[in-house]
Amino acid sequence: MTVEKILLEFDVELKNLLPALKKINASFGYVSEMDAQKVADYFSMSLSKVYETASFYDLIKTKPQPPLVIQVCSGANCAVKNAYKVIVEIENQLHIKAGDDFNPNVKLEIISCLGQCGRGPIMIINKKIFTQVTPSSAREILQNYM
Amino acid sequence: MKKETKIITKNWGQIDPNEIDDSIEVGGYQALEKFIHKMTPVLALEEIKLSGLCGRGGAGFPTGMKLESVQKEKSKEKYFICNLDESEPGTYKDRSIVDNDPHMLLEGVIIESLIVGARKAFVYVNGNYQRQIEILQRAVEQAQEKRILGEKILGSRYSLEVEIFAGAGAYICGEETALINSIEGNRGEPKSRPPFPTQVGLFGKPTAVNNAETVANIPWIISNGGKKYAAIGSKKSAGTKLFIVNGSVKNPDVFEAPLGTKLSDLIEKYAGGMQKGKNFWFAQVGGSSGRLVLEKDLVRKLEYDREAKVPLGSGAILVVDKTVDIHELLLSWMSFFHRESCGKCVPCREGTFRLWEIAKRLQDGQVSERDVAAIKDILWTLSNTTFCPLGKFAATAFGDAISNFQKEIYKLSR
Numbered sequence: 156m157t158v159e160k161i162l163l164e165f166d167v168e169l170k171n172l173l174p175a176l177k178k179i180n181a182s183f184g185y186v187s188e189m190d191a192q193k194v195a196d197y198f199s200m201s202l203s204k205v206y207e208t209a210s211f212y213d214l215i216k217t218k219p220q221p222p223l224v225i226q227v228c229s230g231a232n233c234a235v236k237n238a239y240k241v242i243v244e245i246e247n248q249l250h251i252k253a254g255d256d257f258n259p260n261v262k263l264e265i266i267s268c269l270g271q272c273g274r275g276p277i278m279i280i281n282k283k284i285f286t287q288v289t290p291s292s293a294r295e296i297l298q299n300y301m
Numbered sequence: 302m303k304k305e306t307k308i309i310t311k312n313w314g315q316i317d318p319n320e321i322d323d324s325i326e327v328g329g330y331q332a333l334e335k336f337i338h339k340m341t342p343v344l345a346l347e348e349i350k351l352s353g354l355c356g357r358g359g360a361g362f363p364t365g366m367k368l369e370s371v372q373k374e375k376s377k378e379k380y381f382i383c384n385l386d387e388s389e390p391g392t393y394k395d396r397s398i399v400d401n402d403p404h405m406l407l408e409g410v411i412i413e414s415l416i417v418g419a420r421k422a423f424v425y426v427n428g429n430y431q432r433q434i435e436i437l438q439r440a441v442e443q444a445q446e447k448r449i450l451g452e453k454i455l456g457s458r459y460s461l462e463v464e465i466f467a468g469a470g471a472y473i474c475g476e477e478t479a480l481i482n483s484i485e486g487n488r489g490e491p492k493s494r495p496p497f498p499t500q501v502g503l504f505g506k507p508t509a510v511n512n513a514e515t516v517a518n519i520p521w522i523i524s525n526g527g528k529k530y531a532a533i534g535s536k537k538s539a540g541t542k543l544f545i546v547n548g549s550v551k552n553p554d555v556f557e558a559p560l561g562t563k564l565s566d567l568i569e570k571y572a573g574g575m576q577k578g579k580n581f582w583f584a585q586v587g588g589s590s591g592r593l594v595l596e597k598d599l600v601r602k603l604e605y606d607r608e609a610k611v612p613l614g615s616g617a618i619l620v621v622d623k624t625v626d627i628h629e630l631l632l633s634w635m636s637f638f639h640r641e642s643c644g645k646c647v648p649c650r651e652g653t654f655r656l657w658e659i660a661k662r663l664q665d666g667q668v669s670e671r672d673v674a675a676i677k678d679i680l681w682t683l684s685n686t687t688f689c690p691l692g693k694f695a696a697t698a699f700g701d702a703i704s705n706f707q708k709e710i711y712k713l714s715r
Contacts, residue, residue, distance in 0.1 A: 169504075170466070172486030177428070177469055198486075211488040211643075212469035214428045230390030231589050232547050234633035235625045267472065267637045269429050270393035272545070273553050
């Protein structure tokens with residue numbers, strides 16, 4: 156699948172810009188500057204306009220992502236169930252800080268509600284969802300990814 | 302106990318969300334038939350106005366008034382948008398509606414679109430709700446096969462196209478002008494009003510934006526009449542509401558209860574009371590942007606009322622017990638608002654960022670006198686000068702916590 160092929164699936168209408176960016180992001184993991192330029196040409200708009208939109212949304216990345224992305228929900232419902240203790244545990248295990256993207260191999264992101272509050276705290280590793288995570292179960296889960 | 306009135310949840314658990322026939326068997330799309338064969342858009346709007354239905358997304362604006370102002374517009378092109386960009390922490394009522402009865406939602410979308418005269422409707426779904434997007438897509442396809450959607454609906458002169466639009470993970474897109482910006486391919490930042498979206502909305506055309514729960518109420522109102530709906534609930538606000546009770550209760554879940562239900566009843570009767578060995582401390586009503594309710598205010602009725610001390614918001618209720626560390630909650634609220642602040646206006650962008658920093662220092666016990674003074678300033682600025690309600694919401698819970706739990710919050714620092 157090339158960017159050109161993806162773009163051809165969409166009509167040249169403004170409402171298709173966001174879906175097109177999302178699809179490129181899903182196929183390549185992020186939207187590079189070169190791809191963004193192709194999108195801009197296809198929709199006849201400036202590169203800055205495409206970047207403006209792409210950089211705003213959480214689900215569209217403008218930088219390559221590390222192979223291991225860990226996300227932990229810290230919405231209030233997960234927070235009252237010790238989500239922060241899980242975050243600290245992961246930070247200590249992997250020697251990273253939440254939110255930093257200096258490490259090329261792993262990234263820890265804090266996210267908000269995904270509507271799974273009944274089963275919190277929620278941890279997502281490379282899109283796989285783990286529910287009712289505790290600091291010790293988080294350690295065990297991480298071991299499988301090391 | 303009185304017989305429970307169920308409007309939105311009446312088919313939950315009885316039908317397969319992926320089968321339109323299941324839904325039709327239990328009376329789905331009968332309201333649409335009634336609307337098409339026996340009613341006019343004006344007549345149907347009268348019923349909705351009579352019902353007193355208010356927007357269920359949080360603001361509680363009368364739905365009838367909103368639809369009327371779009372219906373009155375003379376433009377040939379109009380749009381209807383169902384707002385399912387639910388991302389308020391602790392809120393998953395709209396997701397539950399799609400999981401259990403997507404066709405009731407779709408029926409509501411069709412009826413409302415036809416009432417305002419739209420030929421194109423969007424359902425804006427939170428981008429993280431992958432499964433729900435698939436369910437809705439299937440529902441739309443099945444409805445098209447049955448000729449409930451598309452050209453000449455059920456053999457009438459009405460036509461409608463429904464598009465499921467997946468968002469890309471931005472909380473602010475739940476605000477209607479931001480949502481419209483997002484569909485147009487722009488950054489999801491709110492626009493100034495007026496002009497209101499009901500006059501100049503999506504692609505510059507009149508647009509009605511309704512929350513998904515509001516939409517799901519419409520088929521019942523059309524079938525049973527507005528008067529009957531107005532009789533449910535309290536004097537000030539009619540109908541039922543989905544409440545999501547979570548936290549330290551025995552059975553956290555989504556419950557449908559008439560508006561005007563007491564908070565204590567919701568916790569005790571619906572959610573089974575507090576978990577064993579846990580003592581009630583406070584409850585937060587309306588998700589992370591909601592106010593804190595102490596024990597003495599538990600008897601308050603939950604309803605849409607502009608003067609209410611406890612605004613209902615999205616209907617999410619988080620019950621907090623005394624074992625919870627308040628610092629973690631402060632940090633959770635502020636990291637959420639700091640992340641989701643769109644960056645358009647300075648008071649919100651900087652205010653949420655600074656409060657987040659202070660919340661981190663509070664947790665480490667390193668807060669200075671200067672921080673304590675700054676908190677007051679920042680809270681005032683957030684609640685009075687921000688462009689859209691997000692800034693105000695960011696200050697609500699934090700402000701309530703600072704004024705009620707001073708001792709606990711500054712415990713580590715002094």
